Amino acid sequence: MLIRDLFRLSFHNLLLHKVRSTLTSLGVIFGVGSVIAMLSISEGAKQTALAQIEAMGIDKIIVFAEKPPPTSRESSDQGSVSESYGLTERDFGHINKMDNIDRITPLRNARKRILRGLRPLDLKLVGVGQSFLEDSASTLVRGRWFAPADFKNATNVCVIGSEVKRKMFTLGKTNIVGGTLRVEGQVYRIVGIIENDIGTQYPGIGSPNDLICIPMVTSNALFGNYAITREGRSTQISIIDYDLFIVRVLDIMHIDDTSKRIISYLQKAHSENKDWGLLVPLDLLKQKEQTQNIFTIVMGSIAGISLIVGGIGIMNIMLASVYERRKEIGTRRALGAQKLDILFQFLIETVFLTSLGGVLGIMLGLGIASLITYYTGMPTVYLWWSVVLSLLISSLVGVVFGTYPAWKAAQQNPIDVLRSE
Amino acid sequence: MATMAENDSVIVKLAELRKTYFTGPLNVPVLKGINLEISRGTFVGILGTSGSGKSTLLNILGMLDVPTSGHYILDGIAVEKLNDTDLATIRNRKIGFIFQNFNLFAHLTVEQNIEVPMVYADKPRHYRKQRAAELAEQVGLGHRLKHRPSQLSGGECQRIAIARSLSNDPAFLLADEPTGNLDEKTSGDILKLIHQLNDRGATIIMVTHNPALEAHFDQVIRLRDGNITHDSLITFGSPEHVD
Numbered sequence: 074m075l076i077r078d079l080f081r082l083s084f085h086n087l088l089l090h091k092v093r094s095t096l097t098s099l100g101v102i103f104g105v106g107s108v109i110a111m112l113s114i115s116e117g118a119k120q121t122a123l124a125q126i127e128a129m130g131i132d133k134i135i136v137f138a139e140k141p142p143p144t145s146r147e148s149s150d151q152g153s154v155s156e157s158y159g160l161t162e163r164d165f166g167h168i169n170k171m172d173n174i175d176r177i178t179p180l181r182n183a184r185k186r187i188l189r190g191l192r193p194l195d196l197k198l199v200g201v202g203q204s205f206l207e208d209s210a211s212t213l214v215r216g217r218w219f220a221p222a223d224f225k226n227a228t229n230v231c232v233i234g235s236e237v238k239r240k241m242f243t244l245g246k247t248n249i250v251g252g253t254l255r256v257e258g259q260v261y262r263i264v265g266i267i268e269n270d271i272g273t274q275y276p277g278i279g280s281p282n283d284l285i286c287i288p289m290v291t292s293n294a295l296f297g298n299y300a301i302t303r304e305g306r307s308t309q310i311s312i313i314d315y316d317l318f319i320v321r322v323l324d325i326m327h328i329d330d331t332s333k334r335i336i337s338y339l340q341k342a343h344s345e346n347k348d349w350g351l352l353v354p355l356d357l358l359k360q361k362e363q364t365q366n367i368f369t370i371v372m373g374s375i376a377g378i379s380l381i382v383g384g385i386g387i388m389n390i391m392l393a394s395v396y397e398r399r400k401e402i403g404t405r406r407a408l409g410a411q412k413l414d415i416l417f418q419f420l421i422e423t424v425f426l427t428s429l430g431g432v433l434g435i436m437l438g439l440g441i442a443s444l445i446t447y448y449t450g451m452p453t454v455y456l457w458w459s460v461v462l463s464l465l466i467s468s469l470v471g472v473v474f475g476t477y478p479a480w481k482a483a484q485q486n487p488i489d490v491l492r493s494e
Numbered sequence: 495m496a497t498m499a500e501n502d503s504v505i506v507k508l509a510e511l512r513k514t515y516f517t518g519p520l521n522v523p524v525l526k527g528i529n530l531e532i533s534r535g536t537f538v539g540i541l542g543t544s545g546s547g548k549s550t551l552l553n554i555l556g557m558l559d560v561p562t563s564g565h566y567i568l569d570g571i572a573v574e575k576l577n578d579t580d581l582a583t584i585r586n587r588k589i590g591f592i593f594q595n596f597n598l599f600a601h602l603t604v605e606q607n608i609e610v611p612m613v614y615a616d617k618p619r620h621y622r623k624q625r626a627a628e629l630a631e632q633v634g635l636g637h638r639l640k641h642r643p644s645q646l647s648g649g650e651c652q653r654i655a656i657a658r659s660l661s662n663d664p665a666f667l668l669a670d671e672p673t674g675n676l677d678e679k680t681s682g683d684i685l686k687l688i689h690q691l692n693d694r695g696a697t698i699i700m701v702t703h704n705p706a707l708e709a710h711f712d713q714v715i716r717l718r719d720g721n722i723t724h725d726s727l728i729t730f731g732s733p734e735h736v737d
Contacts, residue, residue, distance in 0.1 A: 078613050089601050404597040407558060408658075409586020409614040411579055487558045 074414045083421040087429070094426055097390045100383025101430025101470060102437060105463045108376040109438025112459045114445060115372070117452035119365050121272075126361060128210055128273040129354040132325050134332050136160060136168070136318040136339070137276045141348045157312035158348035165315065167338055173322050173331045178202040178209070180317035181292055182278065184300035185257045187241075187285070194240050197278065198231075198256050198285045199316075200292025206232075208319045210273055211281045216250035216265030219288050223264075227290040231261035234282035235268040254285065259295065261287060276350060278317055328355055380466065383430065384474035391423055391478035399485055406487035416483040423475025424468050431467025435460050505665055505697050506532040506555065511564035513550050524550045526720040527564070531727070532666070532713065537692045538699045539711035546717040552701045556589055556668050557581045569665045586614050590659030592669040596651040598643040598658075604630060605639040608658045615662050629657035633687060649680035656687060666697035674702075685710060 087094045129135060138159030160179075169177050179202045187196040205211075206218045214235065223230050231254060233241075242249055254261050269281040278284070300311045320335070322328050332353045339349050395402070402415055442453040513525040524547045532538050542548040553559035554566065557573060560581075566573040568588060576584065590611075591597075598607050608626040617625075630636045633653040635646075643651050652672060659667050669688070673681035689710070692698050700711070708714055716724035 074614055075616055078619075082613075085601070400597070401599065404593075404599070405610070405614075406582065407556065407585065407591050407597075408611045409582055409662075411582045411614070413579075414614060488553050 074410070074417075079414070079417055079421060083418055083425055086418075086422055087425055093390075094429065095433075097387055098383075098426045098430030098433065100386040101380065101427050101467050102383075102434040104376060104379035104383045105431050105434025105467055106437035106441065107379065108372065109435050109459055109463060110441040110445075111372050113438065113442035113453040113455055114451065115365070115368055116454040116456055117442075117446075119361070120454055121452055122361055123358060125272045125274060126354045126357045128269070128271040129275070129352075130208065130210060130319075130321070131355045131358060132322055132328070133208065133354055134318075134320040134322065134328065134335060135275065135352045135354070136164075136320060136335060137278075137350050137352075138313060138316045139277070139348055139350045141346060154307065155310040155312065158346070159313035160315040160318060160349060161342075162314050164339065164342060165318065167342070168318065168320065168335055171331065171334055171338075173324055173327050175321040175323045176204055176208075178204045178319040178321070179289060179315045180205065180275075180278065180319070181289065181298075181314065182300075182316045183287075183292055183296050184302055184311065187256055189241050196237050196240065196283050196285060198287065199278070200289040200296075201284075201286045202289050204321075205281075205286060205319070206267060208321055209269060209275075209281045210271060211267040211269040214266050214268045216263070218265055218267075219286075224288045224290050227288065227294040229259070229261050229291060229295075230264045230287065232265040232267055232286045233263055234280070234284045234286075235266060236280070236282040237285055238266055256285065261285070275317055275319075276352070325355065328353060332356075380470050384427070384470040387423060387426055387471070388474040388478055391419065391475060392481065395419065395478050395482040395485070398482075402482055402485045403487045406485070412483040415485075416479045419479035419482045420472070420475045423478065424471030427467045427471030427474075428464065431464045434467070435463055438463075503534045504531050505534045505569055506530070506699070507565070507567040509565040509567075511554065511561045511566060513547075513554065513559070514562045524720050525554070525561070528720075528722060530715065530722065530725070532697065532699065534697055535692070535695050536697055536712045537689070537710065538697075538713045538715065539707060540699065540701045540715045540717060541703065541705060541708065542717035543703060545719075547720040548701050548703075548717050551717065552668065552670055555699060556591060557585050582614075586611055587662050588665040590662070590664035590667040592652070592655050592659050592667060592672045594671040594674040596643070596648075596655045596675075598651055598654060600643055602642070603639065604635065604641050604643070604646070604654050607643070607654055608661055611658060611661045625661060626657075629660055630654070632660070633657045647680075648676050649683055652676065652680075652684050653687065656684075656691070660691070660696075666699055667691070669698060669700040671702050671704075672700065673704075673707075 141158055165177060165179060168174065179200075181200040183198045183200065185198045187194045187198060203219060203221070203224055206213065211234075216232070218232060219230065222228070233249075233254070238249060241254070250263055250265060252263050254263055267281060267286075272280070274280055298312055298314050300313065302309045302311070320331075322331050332351060336351055339351070343349060405415060406412075439455060442455070445451055446453045508528050508530040511525055511528040511530075512523065515522040515524060528551065540548055540551060550559065554561055557568075561574060564574070568584065571584065573581070573584070599610070602610075605623065605626045608629055609622040612622045612625060627636065627639060630639055633656055635650060635653055635657070638646065638650065638654075643654070646654065656667075656672075667688075672688070673684050676684060685707070688698060688700070700707075711726075714724065714726040715722055
């Protein structure tokens with residue numbers, strides 16, 4: 074029998090029972106559909122998370138100040154509270170001298186209230202080191218970054234993040250760069266606007282887009298290491314040298330050793346006082362990838378089980394179909410069909426069924442993924458290899474679970490059909 | 495019509511053919527040494543009551559079953575030595591089956607039904623279409639090519655089945671009670687069609703339990719209890735037959 078005729082015949086038989094064919098392949102449809110949907114969702118989540126981690130820089134170690142939990146004495150006090158915590162000038166010096174350190178970009182939050190009119194905004198005025206623009210993976214969208222002279226002379230200039238511009242200035246306002254900005258009575262000349270479009274987030278500080286950056290020396294000259302904040306009737310004085318170090322290493326291969334050395338130094342220098350934290354984006358990246366792998370294995374197993382269940386369903390229906398079509402099989406054999414012709418006819422039918430299930434499943438899965446993106450805003454990512462793999466696997470399910478019924482069909486005795494019914 | 499067979503004109507030859515069914519401890523002999531010769535162009539009737547072994551003989555003649563012992567030579571080929579694949583091929587090329595229940599494929603059109611044996615003979619599509627049209631014309635249903643069996647009468651279905659049996663130019667037609675499911679008038683028409691085919695040279699072996707059909711046959715073979723009790727050719731003096 075010609076292969077083309079074989080395919081035509083099998084396809085024709087499936088079309089004959091459209092509803093049954095669709096119902097039969099439901100197992101595969103839902104199996105493949107859920108796999109595709111889950112893969113798209115998890116890949117979307119993964120890429121978002123990875124992009125955020127990566128945005129901090131894989132050659133970076135982020136050391137940050139953490140406010141220690143208040144002791145009972147402090148919290149019961151209604152008057153002024155003074156506390157000293159975070160990263161110190163001494164820490165900066167020590168870490169800077171360690172091996173494999175390229176440079177440290179320090180950052181200090183001045184803890185000023187930023188207002189537009191009377192409305193407080195969730196923005197921060199921070200003193201930053203010269204290398205902040207580059208090491209925070211931000212780009213200059215207008216004006217300039219701080220010049221060496223700004224650091225040398227501690228000038229009152231600032232570079233604002235794109236969100237600062239959006240929140241503090243009227244839409245469409247031009248000549249922001251060159252204008253001024255007032256924070257708690259202090260006036261800064263705006264020299265540039267920066268933007269971070271890859272979602273960098275620093276612990277305790279947030280996105281570079283929400284920052285009003287001034288040179289670290291200006292910050293020191295104006296505020297020293299004090300910050301006075303008032304909340305209700307209580308006044309809080311924080312003494313803090315630095316809130317953040319963006320540590321850039323020379324060799325990524327040794328980033329683990331370097332981070333361990335920083336940790337052991339900080340543990341010693343800050344004794345029991347856990348007023349600091351450290352994260353290595355590269356580690357987070359690896360952890361995230363590991364978690365992702367486990368997730369993929371779990372999902373693969375679920376997919377495998379659902380496809381096996383779907384396959385068994387199809388095998389069951391095909392076996393019933395062989396029984397139901399004994400007369401057809403017998404007649405075909407009498408008219409000259411080889412056993413192989415019958416075998417392939419049924420096998421191709423099953424593979425068609427499961428492949429059809431695969432195609433419908435892929436459509437279902439991609440549909441679910443886009444619905445989720447549409448309604449929840451969760452990013453989903455369509456993976457071409459998952460589509461190809463699903464198709465291959467669903468066809469394979471057809472071969473695996475179709476062989477037995479097809480073999481049964483080929484073994485039918487043609488004599489049965491010649492007996493009068 | 496039937497003339498005295500010369501050796502090269504013998505199309506079917508059975509010699510000492512036996513078939514025994516082994517059902518557990520019990521051996522059931524169904525054919526007990528059949529000797530038979532059928533010549534090209536003959537219209538043969540195999541008659542017998544149920545249980546006479548005629549179905550088994552039909553299955554063996556149609557190569558759907560193999561004999562336990564003895565010889566079956568079809569058109570010079572020793573069939574008993576063939577494997578399943580070769581049997582299917584010979585069935586396809588040498589035998590045209592006509593069934594009592596027509597056994598048409600309900601979901602295929604008349605044209606596609608006639609094409610089926612040609613499909614298994616790897617005939618190209620355009621040839622099949624052309625041949626199907628010719629055959630449908632030959633059985634008087636050229637205008638019904640695109641119809642399905644459910645749209646045809648019983649007699650028309652059997653005509654289509656006959657057209658299908660002719661599609662690969664077989665050595666003989668094997669008809670199993672072809673008029674068994676038809677009314678008298680339609681039966682007559684079908685028999686007439688079969689006669690016409692026979693007149694054009696087709697060898698036809700018809701199995702029936704209906705003695706009334708006897709007059710139609712050139713050669714009448716009666717079966718009883720697995721033996722041939724009558725072969726009308728004997729009256730022509732066939733030397734090989736002892737009955």
